[in-house]
Amino acid sequence: MADPTTYRPAAGTIPTEPGVYKFRDAHGRVIYVGKAKNLRSRLTSYFADLVSLHPRTRQMVTTASSVEWTVVGTEVEALQLEYNWIKEFDPRFNVRYRDDKSYPVLAVTLNEEYPRLFVYRGPRRRGVRYFGPYSHAWAIRETVDLLTRVFPARTCSTGVFKRHRQIDRPCLLGYIDKCSAPCVERVTAEEHRAIVDDFCEFLAGRTDQMIRKLEREMSSAAEDLDFEKAARLRDDVAAMRRAMEKQAVVLGDGTDADVVAMVGDDLEVSVQVFHVRDGRVRGQRGWVVERSDDDSMGEQVAQFVTQFYGTQADLDASVQIDDDRLRGESIPREVLVPELPDEHEDLQQWLSDLRGSRVALRVPQRGDKKALFETVGRNASEALAQHKLRRAGDLTTRSAALTELQEGLGLDQAPLRIECIDISHVQGTDVVASLVVFEDGLPRKSDYRHYSIRAAAGDGRSDDVASIAEVTRRRFLRHRQDQETPAQPAVDPESGRPRKFAYPPNLFVVDGGAPQVHAAAAVLDELGVNDVAVVGLAKRLEEVWVPGDDEPVILPRTSEALFLLQRVRDEAHRFAITFHRSKRSKRMTESVLDGVPGLGRTRRTALVTHFGSVARLREATLEDISGVPGIGVATARAVREALAADVPAADAPVADPATADRVEEKTGD
Structure with a gap:
């Protein structure tokens, strides 16, 4: 310390x-x-x-x-x-407002020729417009199911769309008029995009105008005695109203605001946000974070506003929103908070710059906004209580596991950072390794790494030992080189970003027994790294091997320390298998395409990336292959001929799937 x-x-x-x-x-x-x-x-x-x-x-x-x-x-x-x-x-001691769960959103792929509507979780993509977040995925599906009656936009995946285009027959939704069936050219690309634009306008809050428009069309159809069209428009208006009823009006006058409530104790703070657009609650988010200091409520508000809306602005920028009406849409015109920070005027100016128009930051005092704020506060209190019940055991368990590891292995301090390596191969081919990182007993996936082993691999356990030695050398050689850098060794002088592996772990775990541990320890001695503890976890009896000891350390089967080591080892195994499968698949694909006239490495990579696998490439038509950028008709024809010649005979023996799985997932002990 x-x-x-x-x-x-x-x-x-x-x-x-x-x-x-x-x-x-x-x-x-x-x-x-x-x-x-x-x-x-x-x-x-x-x-x-x-x-x-x-x-x-x-x-x-x-x-x-x-x-x-x-x-x-x-x-x-x-x-x-x-x-x-x-x-x-990403400082360790800063409060980070990350969602306590992955909220689903409704995504609209405006970057495609025929945009698609679908439920999505994950990072934002360019050219895709998002609505939400919603509390549940079924809420999105219900909304889409209601609105596709009025806005029959495409909801199918790319594969389904291509398949129905090939067979020239629409899917069920096309037959029941819940899709305009652009796959069979029932509507043109321009007409379908107009349908999607109207759908987006409706979800963006411009509901009253669209309903009034449909009602005028309904009246006009009735006057022209076109009662079928009038009835259809009547049903469309009813569907739109039902979709709007699912989002109750909480604030009048079309209020556009985020309502933020914070409830906490000396250790943690629960934050809840209700997103109100056009007077209706369109989404909800929640966080429970540790308090980093004796900050006042105003200071906590400032931290949250800075991080949350800065991230929202980055997301808006990442999807390249060109429409001035939509830029900064995720930042509302008003943010209601429990207490104003001292620098609230500067925060208002910063938010206004991000949005491109004035943003008000204030505390609700009376009326509907005060009542809604109290509701959000009750949600925050309930979330904190549930979090305490859910996390109390987990926090205690992680602390106990780290303490038991320190005592059981005789370490100077608790291993707050643990790194583990694992080797994966199939009978000595495509040898790869994974390195996973756990900090404070939790995985830190941004620090994960995988390695392609350069050493020649044959058969036998000795190759696993050599591979572990190579990975250990490559990982800690970087650490030693950075230590020798005279100024700020953990920071890249060119980019200014931290070198994530410029500092050592407290505990280095290898998947294996005594030979693997001795190989890793020998490399550390060779590199002069003496502040890292090395152990091995053997699968057979879950024995913990320490360098220099003839007998393993046996941790109790109910030990939290053993459970933690098993989780670390299993995560390294999973990460290694995933990388190994992707590398083997790529090699197999490239081997099939090797020697095709006019198909070099760049074009092979383009084909693999576009279709994803050999099986999908085999199913592709000549037009599909020639549609890949850089692939002409002659080259596409040569690819088709090579794939046809590579199809295995019908009477070729098929390996036992169980045996194949065991071989595929072979890793070094």
Whole structure:
């Protein structure tokens, strides 16, 4: 544990201007980012008596080994710089407002010739417009089911669309008029896009205008005695009204606002947000995060607003929204919060710049907005209570597992960072390795790595040992090289980003027994790495092997420490198998296409990427193959001939699937 006085800046050297500061640990990693109106006043508070500091702040300052700062001109600049640094460095001690679950959204693929509507979870894509988030996927499906009667847009996948295009027959939705069937050219691409545009307009809140338009058309059809059309329009209006009823009006006058409530204790804070668009609740999100300091409610509001809406603006930018009406749509005209931060005027200006028009940040005082705010607050309280019940055992279990590992393996400190490697191959071919990282007992997937083994592989357990030695050398050679860098070894001088493997783990786990452990330990001794503990976990009896010991360490079967090691080992195994399968599939695909005239490495890669597998490539028509960029008709014909010649004979023996699975998932013990 470091002493904060050893890196405390000299008196008078800290400026009094506004700015952003970073705390770094002994390996150069940024572990905390903050902003301040007065840098001297703020930073001095971190070097007070340790007893008086918040527990998380105390842990941060004792983990850090240096502090640095950047002076900016205004507090708005400080807000933007703080957000950028938190996003770039992902500091361990900063509160990160990540969703407590993956919320589904309704995606509309405007980047396709025939846009598609579907339920989606995951990162935003360019050219796709999103509506939501919704609390449940079934809510999206119900809405789409109602609205496709009025807006018969395509909802099928690309494969289904192509198949029905080939057979020239629409699917069931096309027959019951819930899809305009662009697959069989019942409507043109322009007509289908107009349907999708109307659908998006309706979901964006322009509902009254569309209903009035349909009612005028209905009246006109009735006057012309076209009663069938009038009845159909009447049913369409009813469907639109039913879709609107599922989103009850909570605020009048078409209010466009986000209602934010925060409820917490000394350790954690629950945040709930209701997204109100056109007076209706269109979505809800929730977070439960650890408190990083004795921050007031206003300071917590400022942290949340900066991170949440900065992320929303990045998402809007990532999908390249060109329509001025839609740019900044995820940032509302009004944000209702429990308490205004001191810099609320700067926050308002920053939000207004992101949206492109004025945004109000205020506390609801009376009326419907106050009542809705109280409802959101009750949701936040309930979420915190449920989180406490759900997480209490998990937090206790992880702490117990790390403590048991420290005691059972005789480590100097609890292994807060654990790395594990695993080898995967099929009878010595396509040898790959995985490296997974667990921090504080939880997987840190952004730090996962996989390796293609360069060493020659034959058969026998010795090849697994050589592969483990190679991976260990490659991983810690990077660490040693970065240690020898004179200034800030954990930061890339060109990009300014942290080198995630410039610092060592507390515990390095290999999947295997004594030979594998000794191979890894020998590499660490060769590289002069003496601050990393190495163990091996053998599958046969779940024995823990330590270098230099003739007998393994036997952890109790009910030990939380053993469960943690098993989770780490199984995750490394899963990650290795996934990479191995993708590499083998790519090799097999390229071997089939090897030697095709006019098909070089670049074009083979384009084909593999476009179709995804050899099986799908075999099913593709000549037109499908020639439609891939860079593939002409002559080359497509040569590909088809090569694939036809490579089809196995009908009487060829088929391997036992069970045996094949066992061979495929062979990994080194």
